[in-house]
Amino acid sequence: MTTPLHDQAIQHAIEAVILAADACRRVQQRRITPQTLEKRDKSPVTVADFAAQALVCHHLAENASVTAVVGEESADALRSEDEAATRAAVTEEVSESLGIECSEENVLGWIDRGSAAIEPGKGTYWTLDPIDGTKGFLRREQYAVALGLIEDGRVVLGVLACPNLEMPDAPGTGTLLAARRGQGVIRYSLAEDGSLDAHDLRATDDTTPRFCESVESAHSDQDQAAAIAQRIGITAPPYRIDSQAKYASLAAGLASVYLRMPTRPGYREKIWDHAAGSIVVEEAGGTVTDILGKPLDFSLGRELTANRGIAASVDFDHASIINAVTSVATLPSE
Numbered sequence: 001m002t003t004p005l006h007d008q009a010i011q012h013a014i015e016a017v018i019l020a021a022d023a024c025r026r027v028q029q030r031r032i033t034p035q036t037l038e039k040r041d042k043s044p045v046t047v048a049d050f051a052a053q054a055l056v057c058h059h060l061a062e063n064a065s066v067t068a069v070v071g072e073e074s075a076d077a078l079r080s081e082d083e084a085a086t087r088a089a090v091t092e093e094v095s096e097s098l099g100i101e102c103s104e105e106n107v108l109g110w111i112d113r114g115s116a117a118i119e120p121g122k123g124t125y126w127t128l129d130p131i132d133g134t135k136g137f138l139r140r141e142q143y144a145v146a147l148g149l150i151e152d153g154r155v156v157l158g159v160l161a162c163p164n165l166e167m168p169d170a171p172g173t174g175t176l177l178a179a180r181r182g183q184g185v186i187r188y189s190l191a192e193d194g195s196l197d198a199h200d201l202r203a204t205d206d207t208t209p210r211f212c213e214s215v216e217s218a219h220s221d222q223d224q225a226a227a228i229a230q231r232i233g234i235t236a237p238p239y240r241i242d243s244q245a246k247y248a249s250l251a252a253g254l255a256s257v258y259l260r261m262p263t264r265p266g267y268r269e270k271i272w273d274h275a276a277g278s279i280v281v282e283e284a285g286g287t288v289t290d291i292l293g294k295p296l297d298f299s300l301g302r303e304l305t306a307n308r309g310i311a312a313s314v315d316f317d318h319a320s321i322i323n324a325v326t327s328v329a330t331l332p333s334e
């Protein structure tokens with residue numbers, strides 16, 4: 001398969017993300033009660049998050065010219081004696097995906113390739129969310145494998161696979177979007193066997209303005225978002241979906257506004273939660289800023305420390321959203 005965006009990096013990114021998405025699908029179907037660990041921040045992480053990170057890092061290391069990865073997960077938790085069963089399960093899944101018998105040490109090493117030391121704002125590195133929306137994944141709802149390429153602090157490429165995101169014009173398949181800065185974005189349907197089929201970017205003729213937001217009220221203040229939606233004249237009920245599938249939905253015309261309203265003082269968005277999604281929306285002709293209208297600054301390391309929340313739009317007056325935020329919302333103190 002070659003992509004019309006004609007770019008080795010995007011080709012490798014798509015291959016890596018499909019490998020990971022396929023492993024996620026398999027884990028979701030097979031492991032009925034997914035083994036879940038809890039990270040220090042109390043968020044869940046599963047066998048599939050670790051396997052997906054190992055697979056993407058391994059594929060990039062073997063094939064791509066840029067191999068540094070800033071990923072969400074690390075193998076630290078898996079190394080403990082208590083986690084022998086999870087470690088074995090992750091190794092089994094990675095081995096099955098690659099069709100070779102892998103050692104636990106190799107798999108842990110591939111996961112840890114996602115802890116590259118970077119100089120913020122300088123050089124070129126990938127940022128990876130092996131499963132964005134782990135809570136959606138556990139509910140068997142929406143999740144995404146998200147891989148972005150950052151060059152001197154700017155996102156220049158993004159691939160977003162949403163294995164459970166079915167578009168109206170491609171029933172029974174997931175969705176994959178691939179964007180290159182200045183070259184647009186292509187929407188593909190992603191079949192169970194990993195094959196891709198290109199579609200028009202827009203998946204629907206319905207132009208009713210809709211806003212989308214997190215399913216998790218702890219991740220975005222839904223009451224504030226409702227007040228803002230009302231202010232900007234959106235009357236349709238919110239489209240609540242997990243993960244960067246929200247950015248995919250905007251790019252494909254299923255929603256026009258994405259709001260992520262801070263719920264906690266001091267929380268900073270992570271680069272892997274927005275790199276791929278934001279370039280997909282921008283290359284679809286949309287706008288992505290924080291809720292105060294500032295451009296997202298990916299040059300500061302692992303977090304978007306200069307930004308608060310997210311406001312994204314396609315085919316919508318972006319300034320009116322920011323005006324509504326400033327007149328309606330009360331933000332949590334720093």
Ligand SMILES: Nc1ncnc2c1ncn2[C@@H]1O[C@H](COP(=O)(O)O)[C@@H](OP(=O)(O)O)[C@H]1O
Pocket residue numbers: 043072129131132133134135136213214215216218219220241242243244262263264267270273
């Ligand atoms: N208090 C908070 N505010 C905003 N985002 C949060 C948050 N706590 C966790 N998240 C992020 O929300 C992401 C999921 O996004 P969404 O709510 O849009 O589905 C999580 O990604 P992971 O699932 O990769 O950990 C996590 O990084």
Ligand SMILES: [Mg+2]
Pocket residue numbers: 043044045072134
């Ligand atoms: Mg997480």
Ligand SMILES: [Mg+2]
Pocket residue numbers: 129131132133272273
């Ligand atoms: Mg995430």
Ligand SMILES: [Mg+2]
Pocket residue numbers: 049072129130131132133134
């Ligand atoms: Mg994640």
